[in-house]
Amino acid sequence: MRLSLLIVPVIFLYSCNDNxxxxxxxxxxxxxxxxxxxxxxxxxxxxxxxxxxxxxxxxVHHNKLWFxxxxxxxxxxxxxxxxxxxxxxxxxxxxxxxxxVKLFKxxxxxxxxxxxxxxxxxxxxxxxxxxxxxxxxxxxxxTNTKFSFNKIVIPEHPPYSNxxxxxxx
Ligand code: HEC
Numbered sequence: 001m002r003l004s005l006l007i008v009p010v011i012f013l014y015s016c017n018d019n020x021x022x023x024x025x026x027x028x029x030x031x032x033x034x035x036x037x038x039x040x041x042x043x044x045x046x047x048x049x050x051x052x053x054x055x056x057x058x059x060v061h062h063n064k065l066w067f068x069x070x071x072x073x074x075x076x077x078x079x080x081x082x083x084x085x086x087x088x089x090x091x092x093x094x095x096x097x098x099x100x101v102k103l104f105k106x107x108x109x110x111x112x113x114x115x116x117x118x119x120x121x122x123x124x125x126x127x128x129x130x131x132x133x134x135x136x137x138x139x140x141x142x143t144n145t146k147f148s149f150n151k152i153v154i155p156e157h158p159p160y161s162n163x164x165x166x167x168x169x
Contacts, residue, residue, distance in 0.1 A: 049094075
């Protein structure tokens with residue numbers, strides 16, 4: 001009886017000192033979390049929009065930007081410009097494995113800046129020439145990345161019939 005009273009605390013102390021089991025548990029928790037991260041990563045890859053999907057959105061805003069600028073609806077032109085920027089930034093952050101997104105910086109941001117300047121100045125002539133350069137920037141990249149079959153032009157019609165481009169009075 002006396003002996004067991006002594007042994008039990010000793011075993012207890014020993015087990016507290018030996019932190020290997022704790023490490024083991026931690027390690028298995030880390031492994032579990034890693035597995036979780038892997039499957040989460042896989043899920044993200046499956047549901048995130050691809051570069052082509054994001055480009056389709058850019059295409060629509062590129063079109064609307066043209067009609068907004070032509071009609072001198074500067075707040076709308078600003079909005080469409082910002083949408084294009086936002087989508088390109090989104091592509092840069094979620095499509096890291098696509099080398100093409102690294103080209104945005106050198107191939108299209110300065111053209112978007114010029115469009116921005118024309119909007120700031122509310123200058124239609126500048127808008128037309130900067131939009132033309134922007135459209136060339138789209139095509140320069142498509143050509144550089146072997147997507148030259150994907151040719152962007154200055155649009156003839158707005159993408160949808162249910163939106164007014166004239167400035168709201
Ligand atoms: C720096 C490179 C780059 C720039 C700049 C760029 N694109 Fe793209 N674009 C691509 C790549 C790469 C693809 C092919 C994506 C894929 O593999 O699905 C593409 C595809 C597209 C598509 C095809 C989507 C479809 O399903 O029809 C459209 C439309 C498009 N781009 C529009 C534009 C417009 C409009 C601009 C300019 C405002 C632009 N792109 C600027 C690289 C670029």
